[in-house]
Amino acid sequence: MSTVQLPEGRYGRSADARADRRLKIIGSVLGAALLALIGYFAFHYVAGNKISAEVISFDASGSAVKVHLEVRKDSGVTGYCTIRSQAEDGAEVGRADFRFDQDASRVDKVLTLRTTAPGTTAELLGCHAD
The missing domain is CATH 1.20.5 (Single alpha-helices involved in coiled-coils or other helix-helix interfaces)
Incomplete structure (x- = not known):
C-alpha cells in the first residue's frame, strides 16, 4: 500500500x-x-511632570548649605522640591523639602539647608506638584 x-x-x-x-x-x-x-x-x-528644577550653585559652610535653586512650573501650580546634602564620606547629613506656592512660572531662590555635619554636596532629589 x-x-x-x-x-x-x-x-x-x-x-x-x-x-x-x-x-x-x-x-x-x-x-x-x-x-x-x-x-x-x-x-x-x-x-x-508639572514642576522641574535645577541646582544652579551651592555653598557649603559649617552646619548649612546655601543652595541656589531655579524652579520651572505651570503658573498657579504649587508643590515642593527635595534637596539633600552629603558629607565627604557619602553619608547623608541633611535633607529637606522646600515649598513653592508662588503663582509665577519661574522661581529663582537661594535656600538654606541645615546639616548635621559639614556637607560637601547639594543634590536635587526631585520635585512634586500638590
Missing part, C-alpha cells in the same frame, strides 16, 4: 504554514499593544 502524495499548494496551506501565519499575527498584535502602552506611560510621565 503506497501513499499518494498530493501536489503542493493545490489544496491550501499546510498545518505548519497556518500555524506560522497565526503566530506572526498574534506577535504583531502583541507588539503593537506593547508599543502603545509604552507610548501612553511616556506621555503621561512627561505631561504629568
Whole structure:
C-alpha cells in the first residue's frame, strides 16, 4: 500500500504554514499593544511632570548649605522640591523639602539647608506638584 502524495499548494496551506501565519499575527498584535502602552506611560510621565528644577550653585559652610535653586512650573501650580546634602564620606547629613506656592512660572531662590555635619554636596532629589 503506497501513499499518494498530493501536489503542493493545490489544496491550501499546510498545518505548519497556518500555524506560522497565526503566530506572526498574534506577535504583531502583541507588539503593537506593547508599543502603545509604552507610548501612553511616556506621555503621561512627561505631561504629568508639572514642576522641574535645577541646582544652579551651592555653598557649603559649617552646619548649612546655601543652595541656589531655579524652579520651572505651570503658573498657579504649587508643590515642593527635595534637596539633600552629603558629607565627604557619602553619608547623608541633611535633607529637606522646600515649598513653592508662588503663582509665577519661574522661581529663582537661594535656600538654606541645615546639616548635621559639614556637607560637601547639594543634590536635587526631585520635585512634586500638590
